[in-house]
């Protein structure tokens with residue numbers, strides 16, 4: 001057979017990356033005139049059309065962007081499955097600085113790429129994008145959620161995301177301390193963006209003691225003052241003596257180095273793909289006795305919120321479904337304890353089981 005020189009500059013073929021976690025499709029979107037460099041990943045569509053967020057970030061390399069979108073799309077598959085939604089998993093990234101490079105034209109051009117997929121993929125917001133941006137994308141395609149309420153969408157999903165994380169945190173507290181109250185507990189929130197700030201608000205309303213940090217130190221100081229929290233430098237967040245660590249920035253902040261430094265009983269936050277190396281870090285956390293709330297499970301509130309646009313739920317129904325994250329988290333923690341499995345693995349198994357079951361349903365019809 002002809003040997004194809006298919007290695008990327010980083011040494012692994014794109015198809016090897018796709019094979020690793022059974023990704024279905026990767027779409028590269030390029031418009032030099034508008035400065036668009038984007039990647040769409042579709043992981044699995046067994047349960048329904050793939051849905052995932054659009055992240056705009058200053059990736060240092062194309063490899064970094066591709067790896068991020070592959071990870072994001074896989075976690076969306078599991079998130080939809082474990083939450084009981086009829087959706088598959090996808091994701092998209094635009095390489096660029098959202099504070100400088102984001103324009104209406106760029107987003108609308110990207111919207112055309114989404115449209116060309118004919119509904120196999122539905123886009124929503126993520127880091128670096130917001131409901132207004134989804135409104136621009138809506139001008140080019142109907143396959144978009146999280147658009148402003150004023151134009152018939154479900155609006156900002158981040159309060160629901162934060163509420164789900166809060167529910168997951170409470171489920172962990174109940175497991176460890178017998179009570180789900182967070183009053184008096186010390187919580188460190190890493191990343192005070194859209195979700196992080198709303199989580200801080202919920203925690204402050206319950207009289208938790210809060211530390212927080214953000215790359216934007218000015219913003220961290222402002223949010224700290226607003227909620228009577230303590231702002232700390234980014235590098236210091238891992239060394240605090242706390243009850244709960246809540247990663248709400250980007251993924252990969254839980255790694256061998258930071259696990260060695262963390263002095264907390266629980267990790268529960270909104271960031272997608274918190275474990276840098278799922279297997280290695282998941283087992284290490286278990287050995288160290290730190291209870292890890294699987295990210296894709298407890299941060300599903302935002303997905304539930306945008307799903308309501310597709311199926312016609314109202315806000316009340318979305319909140320009710322998000323409250324269920326408490327029960328599912330407790331179920332996962334029980335399974336993890338009984339079967340001596342890292343919590344992420346217990347959650348992955350439950351999510352994969354539903355996909356396998358529904359695949360059988362569909363193949364027999």
Ligand SMILES: NC(=O)c1ccc[n+]([C@@H]2O[C@H](COP(=O)([O-])OP(=O)(O)OC[C@H]3O[C@@H](n4cnc5c(N)ncnc54)[C@H](O)[C@@H]3O)[C@@H](O)[C@H]2O)c1
Nearest residue numbers: 127128158161191193194195214215249270271272299302
């Ligand atoms: N938006 C949602 O509804 C939603 C839903 C599920 C999961 N998530 C995930 O939650 C996380 C936060 O989402 P968001 O919508 O709040 O994003 P955002 O862009 O509004 O906020 C992210 C914040 O993290 C800060 N940050 C980035 N790296 C940091 C670091 N190393 N240390 C400290 N701060 C850092 C940024 O400055 C920013 O303020 C992301 O990982 C996202 O994928 C979001």
